[in-house]
Amino acid sequence: MKAVATEGQEASVITDYILKILGLDVCADTMVGNEMLRGISGGQRKRVTTGEMLVGPARALFMDEISTGLDSSTTFQIVNSLRQTVHILNGTAVISLLQPAPETYDLFDDIILLSDGVIVYQGPREHVVSFFESMGFRCPERKGVADFLQEVTSRKDQMQYWVRKDQPYRFITANEFAEAFQSFHVGMKLGDELGTPFDKTKSHPAALTTQKYGVGKWELLKACIAREFLLMKRNSFVYIFKCMQLTVMALITMTLFFRTEMHKDSVQGGRIYMGALFFGMTMIMFNGMSELSMTISKLPVFYKQRDLLFFPSWTYALPSWILKIPITFLEVSIWVFITYYVIGFDPNAERFFRQYLILVLTNQMASGLFRSIAAIGRNMIVANTFGSFALLVLFALGGFVLSREDIKGWWIWGYWISPMMYGQNALMANEFLGHQWNRVMLLKFQC
Known part of the structure; x- marks a missing residue:
């Protein structure tokens, strides 16, 4: 509102x-x-x-x-x-309305009575009873007018309202009521109004709507940003839990890949470091999976308001991306600051921030991927199925489970379009081009 x-x-x-x-x-x-x-x-x-x-x-x-x-x-x-x-x-x-209460019925200024697809009466509420009285049907004092109108056109209930004792009753159809209404004074007045051409000189151009949306695009964007920020505050538990989850997993990871047990003097040691980098990227990607449920829960309101021209789609999509960027920086900071030096990655500060930036981009990619899957699936079960499938495909074709040389020719296109491959290769190049790994390269060439 x-x-x-x-x-x-x-x-x-x-x-x-x-x-x-x-x-x-x-x-x-x-x-x-x-x-x-x-x-x-x-x-x-x-x-x-x-x-x-x-x-x-x-x-x-x-x-x-x-x-x-x-x-x-x-x-x-x-x-x-x-x-x-x-x-x-x-x-x-x-x-x-179907069978409105008498007090609700009395609130209306005009009544449109439909029966069998035909407009039986259309006009002021005060004259509807007199119209049916002119047709020989009277509403009893004990009866609500709304109930009377619903039953007077029914074959089963119409007879009880017949009041012309000097004439035998016969069922009057909705079409006959509609024809009689054209001769009733309300119907004649309505016909005259509809038959009069519209006088364009009495209208002002300002009365016409010339804009698709009620306010400017900047105001719509600000309103969507404010709403998205409010939703993020209400879902703060999700973001707090994600940060706690990353903290716990970072503590577990740094004890598994502890630097005193990690060696940089052999190819085998390099493979262990590759595993640490791969696991870090996996954690960052899985952390974006919460976007599935949060996006799906917002879709019904989005589709309703978009179809009613509340706002264009881009004003809704941009805040969902922009406001999540600080959350991404916080989540990646927790992971990198806890694990980087304890695991023993290259101590160069430049490489530290490169890894940080790569994981930030990876998290943004994962969040965008899961938001897209949620928008396509539109259902929690379908979206979860597609989300899990997408992750498995990315892992299988990312270049770690199977190296590029082991991927068959008919699947190599999946390797090149996998965003995980580019992120993973960037992490590997950032780490293994450091000076600490020069000795391993020299030993390899000497052998």
Whole structure:
């Protein structure tokens, strides 16, 4: 709801006003919630969806069966809020309801009665009963008008409302009602209005919408950045746990590849260092897998708001990437600062920061890969399956499990397109071109 924030303000006046008339000001800072997270009530969720459309600002609302799953009191509150909104903001709302309560029915200004695909009546609410009385059907005092309208066109229930005792009853179809409505004064007035050509001189060009989105692209980008930052704060446990996981794994790794047990005087020692580098890259890549679930959980809202022209896709995608960059620097810092010198990699500071940069790029690649897989899969089970498959393919064709010479010709293209291969080769070149490995190269040439 705060996404329409204008420059210099936390929220626009329209936003705060919509919150108040929809009765959402008491829960404006409460999460909506889901099956696993307690949030606002069902009626408030319906009103949040309505509020999303109103702050657009949308001048025409078309709402179908909004009372599904709600009690009559909640439905009344929602329709009453909509009534106030469209009256004050000069909007239009077309709402279809099945068996509304009498108090909810009385909130409408006009009624459209559909039966068998035919418009039986369309006009002011005050005249709908008199129209059916002119046809010989009367609504009993004990009966709600909405229930009467639903039953009067039904073959099973129509007869009980027949009041012309001097004429025998016969079933009147929806088409006959529609034809009679054309002769009713409301129908005649409606026909005259529709038959009058629109006078273009009475309209102002400013009344036409000339922009695809309600506000500028910069404002949309700022709103999406603010929302993504809020979501990151709410998911802070995930990032804290990932940092703790990296810390624990870094401590385990540095004790496995302890520098006093690592030797740089043989090819065998180089292979152990290659294993340490490969394991570090593997950990950094696996750390990006959490993007799968977080991206999938946000997709329903994204697709709904994108299709309703809340924002272009790029304003949603950029914050998801940009705001994760500091997290990447933090995660890679934890791994490199703990393991680099304890394992015994080249002590040159330049090579230290090169390894740091390579792992940062690797983490960004992994995060982007898993976000892409989540967007393609759109389902947790499918995305997890594809994500695991993608990791296995990257590992198999990355050049460590099988060297380039051992990969068959028909799979060599997979080796060249594997981003893990480039990252892994960069780590290897950064380490083994150091001065500490010169002695191994000399021994190899002497042999």
